[in-house]
Amino acid sequence: MSKIGRTPISIPSGVTLTQTGRVAVVKGSKGELSVTLLNGISFTQTAEEVSVTRSNDTRQSKANHGLIRSLLQNATVGVSAGFTKTLKLVGTGYRAQAKGSGISLALGYSHPIIQPAVTGITFSVPDTETIIITGIDKQRVGQIAAEIRAMRPPEPYKGKGVRYEGEVVKRKQGKAAAA
Structure with a gap:
């Protein structure tokens, strides 16, 4: 190095x-x-x-x-300048909304997931499928984004889940219909 x-x-x-x-x-x-x-x-x-x-x-x-x-x-x-990570929520019923300084996520579970505010990190939700995470510490911004993504990572069959903006999910074909 x-x-x-x-x-x-x-x-x-x-x-x-x-x-x-x-x-x-x-x-x-x-x-x-x-x-x-x-x-x-x-x-x-x-x-x-x-x-x-x-x-x-x-x-x-x-x-x-x-x-x-x-x-x-x-x-x-x-x-x-600061650092920014953008997350996209892909899937029916997957949405985010601002709750105080944190965010509330509906990711297909029986309950909403609350991501509390973190010192030095700001969340913004321009629409229900987009989360923008900003801060001055690159490691903390990336860590928070990775923790949110890990709550529902993109799955390869339908592509549903939380993904980074611009992330390409490799899709699988699935089972073929019986003849």
Whole structure:
């Protein structure tokens, strides 16, 4: 992963990156995120870009180098632009509606499923079959989207379920009718 680690991170205007001990703090217009720096990894900052460096060339240091660079990049994009995941509900009777700051999902079970609000994550439901999840932390946005999708993953025969926008579900033919 050192190829990823060597690539400098461009810092957009309005974003500041500071280091306090082994923690890098990224502040921007949408909020603040912190990234813990692993042993042997440090960064140098110029006016508009940041370069991540490692102290030695062990296999673990090379992997950590790319990891920390990617985490800093995601934090930089998150505090300046944010991250969004869109989920589509496909199926008869599958729908979502806003309940306070959380959402209520009807996914074919005998009861509605309530997804409570999470700090730093916002849900919006533009129509009953679409859920938009936004936030500054890429990992948390993806994790919440994956948890909602896991409640009713798309099935291969009819394609019903919760899927990511643009996700292609490989369909199966099913049993042939008896002759």
